Amino acid sequence: MIKSIIFCLLLVPTLSKAQTDWVKWDAVEVSYKISNASSKNIITQKQNTGSGIISFLRNIYGFFISELDGDNCPFYPSCSHFFVQAISESGMIKGPLMFADRFIRDLNFFKGKNSYPIHRIGKFYDPVSNYTLNEQMIEIALSGNGGD
Amino acid sequence: MNRIFYYSNKLILLLIMPMFITYGDILCQDSLKELDLFSYKSRLKFGNHLYLEKDYLRASYEFREYLKYEDNDTIRFKFANCFYNIGRYLEAADNFKSIFYNSTIQDESRLAYYKSLFFSGDFNLFRNSSRNEIYLPEKYLSEVNRLYFTSFLMDNSVLPDTANFISAFPDSNKNDIRNFYIQKKFPQYKSPTTAALLSSVIPGLGKIYVGNITDGLTSFLVTGVLTFLAIDNFNHKHSFRGWLFTGLGAFFYAGNIYGSAAAAQIFNAGVKFNFDNNVKLYFEKRNYFLPENNL
Numbered sequence: 001m002i003k004s005i006i007f008c009l010l011l012v013p014t015l016s017k018a019q020t021d022w023v024k025w026d027a028v029e030v031s032y033k034i035s036n037a038s039s040k041n042i043i044t045q046k047q048n049t050g051s052g053i054i055s056f057l058r059n060i061y062g063f064f065i066s067e068l069d070g071d072n073c074p075f076y077p078s079c080s081h082f083f084v085q086a087i088s089e090s091g092m093i094k095g096p097l098m099f100a101d102r103f104i105r106d107l108n109f110f111k112g113k114n115s116y117p118i119h120r121i122g123k124f125y126d127p128v129s130n131y132t133l134n135e136q137m138i139e140i141a142l143s144g145n146g147g148d
Numbered sequence: 149m150n151r152i153f154y155y156s157n158k159l160i161l162l163l164i165m166p167m168f169i170t171y172g173d174i175l176c177q178d179s180l181k182e183l184d185l186f187s188y189k190s191r192l193k194f195g196n197h198l199y200l201e202k203d204y205l206r207a208s209y210e211f212r213e214y215l216k217y218e219d220n221d222t223i224r225f226k227f228a229n230c231f232y233n234i235g236r237y238l239e240a241a242d243n244f245k246s247i248f249y250n251s252t253i254q255d256e257s258r259l260a261y262y263k264s265l266f267f268s269g270d271f272n273l274f275r276n277s278s279r280n281e282i283y284l285p286e287k288y289l290s291e292v293n294r295l296y297f298t299s300f301l302m303d304n305s306v307l308p309d310t311a312n313f314i315s316a317f318p319d320s321n322k323n324d325i326r327n328f329y330i331q332k333k334f335p336q337y338k339s340p341t342t343a344a345l346l347s348s349v350i351p352g353l354g355k356i357y358v359g360n361i362t363d364g365l366t367s368f369l370v371t372g373v374l375t376f377l378a379i380d381n382f383n384h385k386h387s388f389r390g391w392l393f394t395g396l397g398a399f400f401y402a403g404n405i406y407g408s409a410a411a412a413q414i415f416n417a418g419v420k421f422n423f424d425n426n427v428k429l430y431f432e433k434r435n436y437f438l439p440e441n442n443l
Binding site for chain 2: 102103109110
């Protein structure tokens with residue numbers, strides 16, 4: 001019984017939100033500017049084992065999932081970029097914690113437009129600097145203070 | 149006959165025209181010599197024109213040249229005010245000092261000196277000057293006093309006594325000032341430690357405490373589902389899956405504790421930002437309770 005409830009809970013959002021051939025999501029404005037190669041792979045600039053592993057995982061995710069699935073993350077920077085930035089700026093302990101928090105916030109169906117300021121590319125602006133536990137680095141925009 | 153008359157007219161015109169051009173130029177040059185654009189009086193006129201046009205930087209150059217030849221309190225004031233208007237407040241304060249004595253506008257210049265110190269953002273310097281009663285304008289003591297108390301709302305200094313603070317402002321604004329005072333003294337901050345502790349007891353509770361209710365509920369659901377899956381798999385002897393879900397659950401549990409503390413900090417930064425913004429807008433709208441500068 002419980003397993004079937006969990007199955008249904010997983011199935012409903014998958015069916016309601018997944019991209020299909022017959023009902024596609026709204027078109028995203030595509031920029032044809034050549035992207036900066038360094039922004040695609042931030043961590044490889046630092047040559048150590050931990051960052052190398054994270055960079056490798058991120059590249060695997062980017063190649064097999066992100067590139068195929070499209071630009072679907074509602075946040076800017078996207079969750080994968082947030083992960084890479086968090087680790088490069090805050091290290092291997094704080095970085096994953098920041099990512100775990102971001103991942104849960106991304107799962108929230110009711111994030112709403114008032115929770116986050118809207119970036120000029122039309123996504124919720126949620127920079128890494130706000131989550132380093134350093135008050136001086138917090139960026140506050142006029143559209144809200146992060147509350148629901 | 150007519151033809152001869154016609155050509156003679158043309159000839160005369162040809163002779164006269166160069167004369168007009170030559171002498172006209174000479175006449176103009178004479179009038180320009182009389183005007184002398186670079187005399188100190190012309191510089192004053194041009195400086196005043198630029199000042200009225202709010203081109204303060206160029207006006208200051210003209211006033212500086214003028215003041216080399218003639219001393220004038222009003223121009224000294226305008227010269228200093230040029231720096232004030234272009235945001236070079238410390239330079240303005242220095243120049244206002246030159247009219248502190250033996251002048252009919254010494255009180256105005258002393259008030260302008262205090263205004264310059266205030267808007268320079270160096271509130272400690274402003275308060276020290278005010279507290280030590282250096283160059284206080286007798287005519288504008290209440291204005292400087294108001295600026296003195298306003299400065300406490302704009303930085304992180306310890307607030308002075310309530311009664312003195314509020315009594316410095318007009319009766320019609322006392323309620324607003326009292327509200328600002330209370331907000332500054334007792335800001336509605338949320339403790340990051342409390343948020344983290346609450347999330348460690350019940351996942352997501354810290355986020356709800358901060359006001360991010362849906363984030364809190366999502367955290368609770370995610371952690372709860374992962375914990376259930378871990379227990380269920382251990383009960384069914386699936387130890388690999390059990391440990392996998394345990395690891396994921398612990399990861400999100402720890403992330404939620406961290407995120408709750410971060411959310412509390414973001415909330416506090418928002419409260420501070422809104423307060424600073426409201427104070428700034430309130431006082432700007434009322435010109436910081438200062439008289440209009442008529443010079």
